[in-house]
Amino acid sequence: MLTYEDRIGFIGTGVMGASMAKRIMNAGYHVSIYTRTKQKATSLINAGADWEDSIANLTKNCKVIITMVGYPSDVEEVYFSDQGILKNVAQGTYLVDMTTSKPKLAEQIESEAEEKGCYALDAPVSGGDIGAKNGKLTIMVGGKEKAYKDILPLLQTMGENIILQGEAGAGQHTKLANQITIASNMVGVCEAIAYAKKSGLNPELVLDSITAGAAGSWSLSNLAPRMIKEDDAPGFYVKHFIKDMKIALESAEELGLSTPGLALSLKLYEELEAKGEADSGTQALIKLFSSP
Incomplete structure (x- = not known):
């Protein structure tokens, strides 16, 4: 001890x-x-x-x-x-x-x-x-x-x-399962905020409703408010999330598992990184959904 x-x-x-x-x-x-x-x-x-x-x-x-x-x-x-x-x-x-x-x-x-x-x-x-x-x-x-x-x-x-x-390795496998869950969820959070704005709603009031229901998630409660405020400060870097998703995709392929949601999220984050957002927080993904 x-x-x-x-x-x-x-x-x-x-x-x-x-x-x-x-x-x-x-x-x-x-x-x-x-x-x-x-x-x-x-x-x-x-x-x-x-x-x-x-x-x-x-x-x-x-x-x-x-x-x-x-x-x-x-x-x-x-x-x-x-x-x-x-x-x-x-x-x-x-x-x-x-x-x-x-x-x-x-x-x-x-x-x-x-x-x-x-x-x-x-x-x-x-x-x-x-x-x-x-x-x-x-x-x-x-x-x-x-x-x-x-x-x-x-x-x-x-x-x-x-x-x-x-x-040994079980902790890493569990974290990859965590990142796979977050990957698709972040796309959904961005689409929801973009939809709320486009339909003329107050996105903060929308969050008050949907975070308490079946849609609730850590990303929705903690990162969506940053998206609304256009706060890109990194709690977790885009470049590091891309790294995690690549490891998860590689591990899933080794296991013979198809992860289309993960693959889509990785594609979007790589597009975000190409726009100069590697050192932004992962919530910066909203920029792909908010641009004209």
């Missing part, structure tokens, strides 16, 4: 990672951080986090290492490079990848971690910037039950709907 004397390492302090690390610090844990650009971690350093100038140094000093990076290629670099986690980790360390990544990569990390006498979990999250700030993320976990139980108190500082889904 972890204690507050155990040091927690956090790699990746972007839109969500910074808030997640801050939640851990506020719970009383000692946190060391590493990110490619130190300036992006200034707020955490000012709040008391210790800066490490390399992944190797952070790895050697921490009992638990959490990674929250952008792409599977980033996960591979962080874990498998010469200066990465698995080349420098001490026996008994817990490795928790919270990036949305490939299930097979999660299986590979766990396999190599076990050879080092370590524990690995894949634990991607859902809930966006709001969930990260408020500690209300959904956390989908894959890995061994013992490791899950050992670090559950730490996960509970960041989320409240935390479920062990199965062996």
Whole structure:
């Protein structure tokens, strides 16, 4: 079991990672951080986090290492490079990848971690910037039950709907199911807002009605209001959602599963990205439905 004397390492302090690390610090844990650009971690350093100038140094000093990076290629670099986690980790360390990544990569990390006498979990999250700030993320976990139980108190500082889904990779598969659901739903949300405006309705009043009924969803409640206000600030980047959808489509094809809704959503988001919206929030999809 972890204690507050155990040091927690956090790699990746972007839109969500910074808030997640801050939640851990506020719970009383000692946190060391590493990110490619130190300036992006200034707020955490000012709040008391210790800066490490390399992944190797952070790895050697921490009992638990959490990674929250952008792409599977980033996960591979962080874990498998010469200066990465698995080349420098001490026996008994817990490795928790919270990036949305490939299930097979999660299986590979766990396999190599076990050879080092370590524990690995894949634990991607859902809930966006709001969930990260408020500690209300959904956390989908894959890995061994013992490791899950050992670090559950730490996960509970960041989320409240935390479920062990199965062996290594199961957390990633669950997150991909989540993204498949959101993908088609986002198209529906955009079409609904565009329809409300075109028919002369007040879209805010429409939301008051339909979010409480059968159409209700997280995206409708949290992202549709941003669409109406033309607020494109990223709680979750378009470019990262495209990455997730591509992984999901690849995994579905490997399973022999047809996902036409996912394919359509990916096509639309790639069109949005081509218009220069890669760093906008996913709610920016409304622009494809609102243009003349």
